[in-house]
Amino acid sequence: MDAAWQQWFLTQGRKATTVMELVDSFCVEMKNHGLHLLRANCMIRTLHPQLEFMVYTWQPSVGKRVDISDAARVFERRLHRMGPNSVEEFLVSHGHVEEEMFLLSPFYLSMRDHRGLRMDPSSEEKGAYPMLADLCSMGATDYVVLPIELQPPYTGAMSFACSEPNGFTDAQVQLLEELQPWFSICIAPLLVQSAAYVVLSTYLGRNPASQVMDGHIRLGDIAEMDAVLGFIDMRGFTKHSAQMSGTDLVEMLDAFFSVLNEVLGRFNGEILKFMGDGALFVFKLEDSELGQRCADAVDAVDALDGAMNELLKERAQLGKQVFEYGVALHYGRVMYGNVGAPTRLDFTVIGPAVNLTARLEAICTRCGMGLVVTPAFASVVPDRFSSLGMFKMRGVDGEMEVFGRKREEEGQ
Numbered sequence: 001m002d003a004a005w006q007q008w009f010l011t012q013g014r015k016a017t018t019v020m021e022l023v024d025s026f027c028v029e030m031k032n033h034g035l036h037l038l039r040a041n042c043m044i045r046t047l048h049p050q051l052e053f054m055v056y057t058w059q060p061s062v063g064k065r066v067d068i069s070d071a072a073r074v075f076e077r078r079l080h081r082m083g084p085n086s087v088e089e090f091l092v093s094h095g096h097v098e099e100e101m102f103l104l105s106p107f108y109l110s111m112r113d114h115r116g117l118r119m120d121p122s123s124e125e126k127g128a129y130p131m132l133a134d135l136c137s138m139g140a141t142d143y144v145v146l147p148i149e150l151q152p153p154y155t156g157a158m159s160f161a162c163s164e165p166n167g168f169t170d171a172q173v174q175l176l177e178e179l180q181p182w183f184s185i186c187i188a189p190l191l192v193q194s195a196a197y198v199v200l201s202t203y204l205g206r207n208p209a210s211q212v213m214d215g216h217i218r219l220g221d222i223a224e225m226d227a228v229l230g231f232i233d234m235r236g237f238t239k240h241s242a243q244m245s246g247t248d249l250v251e252m253l254d255a256f257f258s259v260l261n262e263v264l265g266r267f268n269g270e271i272l273k274f275m276g277d278g279a280l281f282v283f284k285l286e287d288s289e290l291g292q293r294c295a296d297a298v299d300a301v302d303a304l305d306g307a308m309n310e311l312l313k314e315r316a317q318l319g320k321q322v323f324e325y326g327v328a329l330h331y332g333r334v335m336y337g338n339v340g341a342p343t344r345l346d347f348t349v350i351g352p353a354v355n356l357t358a359r360l361e362a363i364c365t366r367c368g369m370g371l372v373v374t375p376a377f378a379s380v381v382p383d384r385f386s387s388l389g390m391f392k393m394r395g396v397d398g399e400m401e402v403f404g405r406k407r408e409e410e411g412q
Contacts, residue, residue, distance in 0.1 A: 001175065005029075005033070005179065008029055012029070013025065016186065016190065019042070019044070019054070019191070019194070020082065020087040022186055023056045024058060024085055026183060035168075035175075035176075036060075036162060036164065037058070038060075038140050038161045040058040040160050041057050041058070041107075041159045042056040042157075043107050043158070043159075044148070044154060044191060045153070051092060052094040052095065053090075054089065054091060055089070055092060056090075057087065057090070059085065061084065076090075077089065077090050077091070078091075101130070104128070105131050106129060106131065106145045109145075110145045110146065110147050110157040111147060111157050115147065116144065116146045117145045118143070118173060120141075120167070121133075121140040121141065121142070122136050122141070138163075139163045141163055141165065141166070142168045143159065143161045144159065144160045144168060144176055145158070145159040146158055148180060149181065150184060150191070158183070160176060224333060225336050227283065227331075228282070228285070228290075228293045228294055228296075228329065228331050229281075229331070229354060230269070230282070230283070230297060230327060230328065230329050231281075231327070231357045232260060232279050232361070233325060233362075234323050235325060235365060237277035243321070252323065256325070257274065259307045259311050260304065263303050267283070267296045267297070267300040268283065269281055269283045270283075270284075278358075280349070280358070283296060283297050283300075291380055291381065294380040295381055295384075297329050298371075298381060301329070301371050305370065326361050326371070327370065328372050330353060330357040330360065331376050331377045332351070332353025332356070332374075333351065333353060334350065334353050334354055335350050336348075336349050356374065356393075356396065357374075359393045360374060360393065360402065363388075363402050367388050369388070371405055372403065372404055373404075374400070374403070384405065385403040386406040387402075388401075388404045389401070389402065
């Protein structure tokens with residue numbers, strides 16, 4: 001490898017901020033050195049609660065998308081335009097290592113044996129490797145797969161295909177082999193950074209994770225903000241816990257919270273904290289109008305009811321325990337940031353508005369309602385709520401008016 005390549009890795013390669021950017025820049029630089037690629041693939045086995053692999057497919061144009069009909073575990077794909085080129089990102093869930101598509105790919109051999117492979121897509125080998133048949137149909141004449149050496153739990157490999165009449169030269173293959181350790185050095189910090197954000201967002205939530213990644217990690221690093229708050233609680237949890245095994249109880253909670261998380265994500269809401277059988281969630285205002293965010297919160301609860309009904313039907317059909325729940329919504333000012341001790345911090349929201357939201361949810365059971373809101377929240381979207389009367393709540397001085405969904409006849 002010449003000095004020009006070393007300089008590229010120390011400058012352009014090291015400065016890449018995403019894997020897509022690194023893969024594209026790397027392939028473009030190979031073209032500048034005379035290696036005209038038909039396609040390149042980077043496959044990384046990663047650390048993620050949902051994903052087992054991330055795959056990045058580079059092509060020198062924004063052309064036909066890759067056929068992945070045989071990969072049942074691919075649940076999302078994203079096409080990124082990188083100037084005249086494209087990088088298609090595939091998110092692959094756990095279990096892909098057991099799929100036939102993976103077991104019959106050269107990637108499996110390279111990653112298992114930690115060795116490079118070179119294959120002719122037009123040879124008889126294509127019968128054993130469907131990927132080679134696909135490349136042959138595209139006009140590929142040579143195919144090289146090389147392992148990417150990473151620290152566990154990461155493993156990976158990268159492949160290169162060309163359509164030159166005589167394929168890669170031996171010198172080009174040797175260069176690819178020499179470049180891989182340098183590529184590994186450049187991609188490793190990007191993977192660690194990505195995993196750090198994934199782990200933080202999984203345990204803290206997306207917005208808190210972004211705050212932490214941006215350096216807001218000091219004890220007492222607090223900001224005040226206005227937010228739409230929600231609290232949801234599963235009813236009868238004590239009874240359920242006495243009647244169910246621990247495994248079944250956890251499975252029910254996981255199903256409950258998974259539906260909640262999915263629905264909130266659709267409305268730009270976020271679970272901020274799990275509290276036993278309940279959860280505190282938030283809709284940050286940021287640049288959005290208060291009226292719009294309150295409406296979003298109500299729409300999210302409506303969508304949640306629909307999704308939960310489907311879940312409960314499925315559980316009932318399977319003979320599993322069903323449940324009820326209540327939701328409270330409020331709007332107020334909160335303190336958002338780091339609370340705790342120097343070596344054990346929690347990124348959360350605190351303040352009277354949070355306490356009030358949690359206390360309010362208990363009114364659902366007393367009123368036989370699935371959703372209740374505070375006067376502050378109801379005043380923002382008055383066409384959707386009507387008064388349920390005055391109620392005394394634990395920890396709240398005096399009585400407070402509580403509002404529920406306006407009945408259809410009241411809106412006429």
